[in-house]
């Protein structure tokens with residue numbers, strides 16, 4: 001993350017020239033650039049404002065390119081799970097813009113006239129996007145944009161109530177492209193998304209979130225304008241410029257919104273309930289939804305936790321594989337009671353499972369061992385899990401790995417080491433937790449009870 005002055009800022013003339021170069025000798029078309037700009041805006045918004053808390057997004061679009069960026073952003077926001085609405089008072093007949101409108105209409109995204117807008121935008125919208133004027137705008141906004149700019153300004157002046165977040169695309173509308181908010185009475189965005197490269201006025205931006213989008217700047221432009229821009233990471237279409245706002249860790253909390261989770265609706269058998277939630281986690285595409293914290297304590301009663309991967313779950317319990325000489329194995333040999341914890345962040349869910357642990361049969365462990373990639377099989381032989389690695393550390397492990405790799409290069413069967421295999425936790429208690437609004441989370445506990453010699457499960461709601 002570079003400091004405030006370490007990145008390049010363009011003058012208005014340079015910004016115009018860069019656009020001309022892109023759409024001239026560099027072969028871009030205006031709709032391509034608009035698509036990438038709108039996508040960058042939508043991804044920047046999604047980086048900071050999650051749709052679970054900020055779903056209602058009003059985009060106010062001007063008649064030019066900035067308005068087009070806003071239309072594209074609204075479309076992407078729809079696909080990202082937001083509920084966008086658009087106010088587009090001065091439409092043009094240009095087929096590019098007409099196409100963007102048709103695309104939004106096909107997604108049933110509502111268009112509001114200026115007259116339709118509520119007097120207090122904060123009542124109806126979590127986010128208001130200012131897509132009115134970009135860097136080619138001069139002078140003062142004309143009706144109805146003068147009034148719309150004013151509405152953005154008064155939003156920022158609302159004190160003591162939850163107000164809509166303001167996001168400006170490239171230039172806060174009404175700002176001077178180089179001087180910024182000259183008399184201090186203009187829009188004060190919470191987020192500014194600069195496009196291609198920030199314009200000089202962005203130096204005057206004092207809101208908490210400054211992002212750069214438009215990941216397409218070719219080297220010819222970087223060289224000509226000696227541009228220094230922050231690097232984009234991975235496949236991201238946006239990058240934060242400058243420091244993220246200071247976050248008070250004690251204030252980090254989500255206001256969860258989750259589906260109903262009622263006693264009457266849950267499965268009578270907690271394993272079936274677990275499977276349902278596990279399927280939800282799989283369907284949500286979570287990374288390693290089978291990762292679980294396993295907590296054990298030996299005879300000294302001191303607990304220890306680590307992540308292991310669930311490799312099977314059925315009516316007999318939860319299975320994972322490990323080394324039988326590891327710390328967890330030693331503790332389990334002294335005390336078979338253990339607990340498992342799953343946390344599925346994106347679903348606002350956690351599941352606690354408690355019970356006693358026994359080894360799975362050697363036959364089953366062998367079967368699983370041979371189903372793993374050969375590299376993992378060799379790794380399991382090499383690793384004397386939880387013991388101190390002698391000598392030159394990592395190198396010793398690699399050396400041993402290489403030797404075994406050669407030994408088994410003929411693809412012969414790699415025997416499962418005796419000290420490796422599976423454990424099964426046989427559950428005697430479950431708790432399913434789901435985050436809800438205002439800390440009124442769901443907690444449903446299953447405990448076993450005998451009815452006519454049959455083991456059934458009692459479901460009780462615990463206070464959050």
Ligand SMILES: Cc1cc2nc3c(=O)[nH]c(=O)nc-3n(C[C@H](O)[C@H](O)[C@H](O)COP(=O)(O)O)c2cc1C
Nearest residue numbers: 291306307308309320321322323326327328329386
């Ligand atoms: C995502 C993830 C998955 C893991 N899966 C396993 C596993 O399935 N089995 C295992 O023995 N260790 C697994 N580990 C490593 C353990 O967390 C731990 O380091 C190791 O088992 C030694 O723990 P112990 O010394 O308490 O016995 C995993 C670690 C992570 C972060």
